[in-house]
Amino acid sequence: MIHKTEFVYVTYISTTPEKVWSALQDAEMTKLFWGRARNVSDWQVGSTWTHGSYDDPAVIDVTGTIVESDPPKRLVVTWQSAKAPAGEPASRVTYLIESVFGAVRLTVTHDELVPDSPMAQGVSSGWPAILSSLKTLLETGAPMPMTTRRWGAPPA
Amino acid sequence: MSMDRVFKALADPSRRRLLDLLHAENGRALGELCEHLAMSRQAATKHLNALEEANLVAVVWRGREKQYFLNAVPLHQIYERWIGKFERQRLRALHDFKKKLEDDS
Numbered sequence: 001m002i003h004k005t006e007f008v009y010v011t012y013i014s015t016t017p018e019k020v021w022s023a024l025q026d027a028e029m030t031k032l033f034w035g036r037a038r039n040v041s042d043w044q045v046g047s048t049w050t051h052g053s054y055d056d057p058a059v060i061d062v063t064g065t066i067v068e069s070d071p072p073k074r075l076v077v078t079w080q081s082a083k084a085p086a087g088e089p090a091s092r093v094t095y096l097i098e099s100v101f102g103a104v105r106l107t108v109t110h111d112e113l114v115p116d117s118p119m120a121q122g123v124s125s126g127w128p129a130i131l132s133s134l135k136t137l138l139e140t141g142a143p144m145p146m147t148t149r150r151w152g153a154p155p156a
Numbered sequence: 157m158s159m160d161r162v163f164k165a166l167a168d169p170s171r172r173r174l175l176d177l178l179h180a181e182n183g184r185a186l187g188e189l190c191e192h193l194a195m196s197r198q199a200a201t202k203h204l205n206a207l208e209e210a211n212l213v214a215v216v217w218r219g220r221e222k223q224y225f226l227n228a229v230p231l232h233q234i235y236e237r238w239i240g241k242f243e244r245q246r247l248r249a250l251h252d253f254k255k256k257l258e259d260d261s
Contacts, residue, residue: 008227132229135229136233144236
């Protein structure tokens with residue numbers, strides 16, 4: 001049986017869907033819970049988006065397009081590593097933000113990954129830390145220390 | 157999401173084995189998981205429900221079948237709460253010890 005490489009991550013956050021939606025796009029938030037990153041787009045369907053360094057806008061790690069946007073419930077983007085070999089197809093990330101019992105269930109599905117690609121390996125170590133830190137940041141006002149620095153960058 | 161449920165779910169070897177199976181190959185159905193387990197479908201379903209309640213597995217419906225995915229987000233919360241915190245303290249103690257030795261010399 002052939003399996004596509006796919007990951008599904010779920011976290012429950014005591015907050016509102018609007019706050020989760022804006023945290024994914026607000027650079028002042030992503031710099032704290034997403035390895036000092038900045039996501040840039042106008043978030044309209046068909047537009048491009050980039051994910052790169054908060055401090056240096058010239059450093060881009062991931063690019064893609066907005067496939068679906070239904071604030072504050074559902075966002076679907078394509079996801080292509082800036083370092084991917086030419087011709088490697090983009091993967092896809094779906095953010096599903098649902099209200100459950102006065103909290104939010106955030107489900108991040110990363111699929112259409114190339115099996116055993118560096119991106120497929122990075123995804124499985126990256127998302128749990130980022131989502132865990134997003135939860136802690138929204139609930140306590142402070143992120144987890146490990147996500148406040150840029151990953152893979154030389155130590156400051 | 158209660159941490160008690162996460163620790164309780166992890167306290168069972170069969171449930172840890174299920175997580176290992178999903179780590180090796182994510183997104184499997186009950187039948188595929190049972191091929192690797194010496195237990196009935198009912199017993200496996202019970203363990204998977206406990207893992208789902210602890211949010212250690214995420215479930216996606218594919219037609220009439222559930223597919224199970226390893227959800228490591230609660231494990232990261234444990235890591236940060238129970239390992240990261242103590243590690244930082246240990247490193248600070250080591251730093252203080254080094255500083256004391258250097259100040260004394």
